[in-house]
Amino acid sequence: MPLRTRQRECPDADLQGMKVIYFLSNLWSWIQENATVFSGLTSVGMLVIWGVYLQLLLHNFRMQRRxxxxxxxxxxxxxxxxxxxxxxxxxxxxxxxxxxxxxxxxxxxxxxxxxxxxxxxxxxxxxxxxxxxxxxxxxxxxxxxxxxxxxxxxxxxxxxxxxxxxxxxxxxxxxxxxxxxxxxxxxxxxxxxxxxxxxxxxxxxxxxxxxxxxxxxxxxxxxxxxxxxxxxxxxxxxxxxxxxxxxxxxxxx
Incomplete structure (x- = not known):
């Protein structure tokens, strides 16, 4: 009985693994297809971070001069x-x-x-x-x-x-x-x-x-x-x- 149960579970495990591989493969393909969009979003994000940083520096400078x-x-x-x-x-x-x-x-x-x-x-x-x-x-x-x-x-x-x-x-x-x-x-x-x-x-x-x-x-x-x-x-x-x-x-x- 334990051997038969293990044999029954192996196909299910293989099926789950194949689904994960298929999902990751599709995800990677989608990322490659939209690489330009991700690059643009990354640039915008960096621009926002630098803008906030410069705003903090400007605020600190104004406080020192006020x-x-x-x-x-x-x-x-x-x-x-x-x-x-x-x-x-x-x-x-x-x-x-x-x-x-x-x-x-x-x-x-x-x-x-x-x-x-x-x-x-x-x-x-x-x-x-x-x-x-x-x-x-x-x-x-x-x-x-x-x-x-x-x-x-x-x-x-x-x-x-x-x-x-x-x-x-x-x-x-x-x-x-x-x-x-x-x-x-x-x-x-x-x-x-x-x-x-x-x-x-x-x-x-x-x-x-x-x-x-x-x-x-x-x-x-x-x-x-x-x-x-x-x-x-x-x-x-x-x-x-x-x-x-x-x-x-x-x-x-």
């Missing part, structure tokens, strides 16, 4: 919170000017707050290089570094003093004018570029029932001004520094 500056408040949200400037770019930036624009019910006022000394201290005794950060906010900012630009109280008081606005201890105007928002502007040089770039962020000023001031960012992120059209706006900021506004801004944007 400035990313963050302006935020730290250590609270009140008037004594710090204005923090962080450089999240791949390259260093040189902070040329820090400008504060204060909007009130009577108009808008722009002041350069780059230097932290008053007019009597400017041009005085020579300052040691280690102490430069104590008298000016100008200077290089490496990748991943941040800078404390001072408290918002200090910045607002300088704007108010520059334009003859009287404020109380909580930085509320003593006159009829009311503060609405404050905008921090930066003029910088990015990497080896010669044309200045900019960054800005606006904070709305809210007073609670206890007359305490809180600063609420108007946008989630910082506006980056690095494109060609945006750099024209930065140049207007530079012109405004040479011709400061004394009252309502007119063409100020």
């Amino acid at each position: 400035p990313q500056i963050i302006i935020n408040h730290g250590y609270g949200r009140g008037i004594d919170s710090r204005c923090i400037v962080s450089n999240m770019s791949q390259s260093a930036v040189f902070v040329d000017s820090i400008i504060v624009k204060l909007e009130t019910s009577d108009g808008q006022y722009v002041t350069d707050v780059t230097d932290t000394v008053d007019k009597q201290g400017e041009g005085g005794n020579e300052v040691d290089a280690k102490e430069l950060r104590q008298v000016t906010r100008q200077g290089p900012l490496g990748s991943g570094e941040y800078m404390n630009a001072g408290t918002f109280r200090t910045l607002l008081q300088k704007v108010a003093s520059e334009h003859g606005i009287s404020v109380d201890e909580s930085c509320r105007p003593t006159g009829e004018a009311g503060f609405s928002n404050v905008e921090i502007r930066l003029i910088m040089i990015f990497g080896a570029e010669t044309s200045p770039i900019g960054a800005s962020r606006r904070f709305n000023m809210k007073y609670d029932d206890d007359k305490k001031l809180s600063l609420v960012p108007e946008t989630i992120g910082t506006q980056q001004l690095g494109k060609r059209r945006q750099r024209l706006k930065v140049r207007r900021w530079q012109r405004d520094l040479r011709m400061p506004l004394n009252s309502a801004g007119g063409n100020e944007r």
Whole structure:
């Protein structure tokens, strides 16, 4: 009985083997007949792979060349919170000017707050290089570094003093004018570029029932001004520094 069973299975096995050989033979013939199509598909596939690879390289290159500056408040949200400037770019930036624009019910006022000394201290005794950060906010900012630009109280008081606005201890105007928002502007040089770039962020000023001031960012992120059209706006900021506004801004944007 086992011998007969084995003899019965051998023809079936041979038949299955012949079917496999016949299928592979037809498959090979079909591949040879359509070799041109397969060659074209292979070329298209390689082209797609190289296209994706080059796109990734281009994206990485653009990320390295794109400035990313963050302006935020730290250590609270009140008037004594710090204005923090962080450089999240791949390259260093040189902070040329820090400008504060204060909007009130009577108009808008722009002041350069780059230097932290008053007019009597400017041009005085020579300052040691280690102490430069104590008298000016100008200077290089490496990748991943941040800078404390001072408290918002200090910045607002300088704007108010520059334009003859009287404020109380909580930085509320003593006159009829009311503060609405404050905008921090930066003029910088990015990497080896010669044309200045900019960054800005606006904070709305809210007073609670206890007359305490809180600063609420108007946008989630910082506006980056690095494109060609945006750099024209930065140049207007530079012109405004040479011709400061004394009252309502007119063409100020």
